[in-house]
Structures are given as structure tokens and as C-alpha cells.
Amino acid sequence: xxxxxxxxxxxxxxxxxxxxxxxxxxxxxxxxxxxxxxxxxxxxxxxxxxxxxxxxxxxxxxxxxxxxxxxxxxxxxxxxxxxxxxxxxxxxxxxxxxxxxxxxxxxxxxxxxxxxxxxxxxxx
Numbered sequence: 001x002x003x004x005x006x007x008x009x010x011x012x013x014x015x016x017x018x019x020x021x022x023x024x025x026x027x028x029x030x031x032x033x034x035x036x037x038x039x040x041x042x043x044x045x046x047x048x049x050x051x052x053x054x055x056x057x058x059x060x061x062x063x064x065x066x067x068x069x070x071x072x073x074x075x076x077x078x079x080x081x082x083x084x085x086x087x088x089x090x091x092x093x094x095x096x097x098x099x100x101x102x103x104x105x106x107x108x109x110x111x112x113x114x115x116x117x118x119x120x121x122x123x124x
Contacts, residue, residue, distance in 0.1 A: 012066040015045050019054055019062050029053035077117065078106050087114070 013021075016030045025033075025048060033047045045059040064071045078084065087106045088095055098105065102119030 012068075015059070015062055015066060016048075018066060019045075019048065019058065022058070022062065024055075024058045024062075025053045072115075072117070077104075083107075 012018075016025070016034065019025045020027060020030050029048065029051070033044055033051060033053065036042075036047050036051070037044055045054075045063065048054045049056050049059060060071055063069075083106050084104050088098055091105065103116055104118075105114065105116050107114050
């Protein structure tokens, strides 16, 4: 996992390069996926998963490292919808933006640290 003081401005290696360096995909897999991406578009990680070159968990871990985000388990999410509603109402962003973005925002009960979970973090 990345250093918590990850510099978000520092360029991260491309996801394909990260997966290949970690031994999760071959150079042939990467070439095939890049060719598909060039022709049809799409996210490289999703393409690699779809063609059976890599496990989704391996892509999630690589994205976590690339973006400097921590992966949390769904059991760590607040169960009470009011926790999300209270936090969202404290922002200047409309609730529909959060819905459209497929994202949730909440604060830790113990220290108030804000957390955000998203279906597609790079889109935020």
C-alpha cells in the first residue's frame, strides 16, 4: 500500500504497467487490452477483467495504489442512512450530484474524518 502521505500531484504509473510489473498480467494481455481500448474505448482495468486477464481484486488494489486511496470493506460503511444525509446536507453540493456520481460521503463517528466512497473514483 502507498505511503499515507501520497503526493497526489506526482504522476502514477499507468494501471496496465502496474499490473504487468506486479505479475498479474502478461505483456500479451496488456497489448490485447490496449488494442481493444483503442478500438472501442473503455477503462483498461475493466477491459482486462472482461477478457479474463486479471482478477477484479488485483485491479482494485492497483487502482488504490495508483490513486492513493484506501480500499474499505462494505462492512465498514455506516448502516444508518441518516449518517450520509447529515454529511451531504453540510456540503454546498446538491444531493443529486452525489447520486449521479454514484458516491457517498460520511464522517467517522470517532474523529470526524470525512470519507467518500465512489463507484468510479477517477470520475469524481
